[in-house]
Amino acid sequence: MKAMTYERFGNADVLELKEVPDAHPGSDSVLVQVKAASINPVDYKVRQGHLKGLIDTVFPVIPAWDVSGVVVKPGLDTPEFEVGDEILAYARKDFISNGTLAELVEVPVRTAVHKPKELSFEEAAALPLTGLTALQTVRRAGVSAGQRVLIHAAAGGVGSFATQLAVLAGARVVGTASERNHEYLRSLGAEPVTYGDDLVESARALAPEGFDVILDFAGHSAMQTVPDLLRDGGIVASITDHRARDVYGGQYVWVRPDRANLAELAGLAARGSLKIEIAEVFDLAEAAEAYRKLETGHVRGKIVVRV
Structure with a gap:
């Protein structure tokens, strides 16, 4: 072969x-x-x-x-x-x-x-991999209806699915992305903000009281903004930075194969609920x-x- x-x-x-x-x-x-x-x-x-x-x-x-x-x-x-x-x-x-x-x-x-x-x-x-990563991160972070959720790299492979899954859970989602992907994020139900020096200010303008959940799929400097954007008692989860768990008491997620999760994702996609x-x-x-x-x-x- x-x-x-x-x-x-x-x-x-x-x-x-x-x-x-x-x-x-x-x-x-x-x-x-x-x-x-x-x-x-x-x-x-x-x-x-x-x-x-x-x-x-x-x-x-x-x-x-x-x-x-x-x-x-x-x-x-x-x-x-x-x-x-x-x-x-x-x-x-x-x-x-x-x-x-x-x-x-x-x-x-x-x-x-x-x-x-x-x-x-x-x-x-x-x-499979990106969908499972997104689903397991959203579930581990306890995303639920009415929460304010910030998703870093929301237009990427994992972030695109996590954005949709958080919206389906009833959360209000703000996603970071380059400006060329802002309209795409809006089509997924998220409010976009741009990476850069004014990220904290822009995100705070959308959620003055801070975010209930921060999901990091970007790495790099994303974790440095957590103290400025996560509300007291909020949860941070990351697939790239163990500080989410070790410093902030949140979740570090390494995706696992899971047939039930994958069947759930395939069903959502087949019904048109997951793009x-x-x-x-x-x-x-x-x-x-x-x-x-x-x-x-x-x-x-x-x-x-x-x-």
Whole structure:
């Protein structure tokens, strides 16, 4: 089978499209013909060696965890799926090696759900990691109706979903984004503010009493503004900065595969309650270029690779 691989840590130049041995299913996994996969910042952080000591890397590596496709061979004990079933999955395993940028991938049953017919393969592949991250962060922070919620990087892959989920929960959402994405945030139900030196002033103007919840999907300097923007007793949650937990007593979120959560997200998207924003679709042979675009940090929504 063809797969995008790399054999050493480095930038996107280490990625090569190669012929590799076919994947095969384990006893509690299914073999999936990949129709689409999506890429995420964690992929290139792994490739650059930044997750050493957190999760083991076994070379050669096929990157990415998000996938949609068709079951071509069930494992020995996988009654949930049959040949021909269309699925989507956050196919993260206990070590990094055999990912989803390939023609075939082994997908653990615990990570997969049936794909709703209303979603294209590209849309389905764009949902798992970022959607699960958003849902689990919103839930861990206890976002509820009537709250004032500030979301950093609200137009990004995770932020776009978190914004919609917080709005669906009945919260009033303010989202930080560049000016070119302000109208997009309004379409998701949020009030936009611009990154920059006047962020605190602009956000305070919208919530003079401070925010009940701050969700950080940006990192960098976002955590420095927490004392000025979080009300007394408020909650901060971050996927990038452990100070949310260690300094402010909030939540640090590392997304987990969760079939129930993923099925809930897929259902919301199928009903049109959750918009999936796709920035661009690349072919498998163009995956290195897809990562280069993602690494600019200026992508709205998700980048998808069609296999």
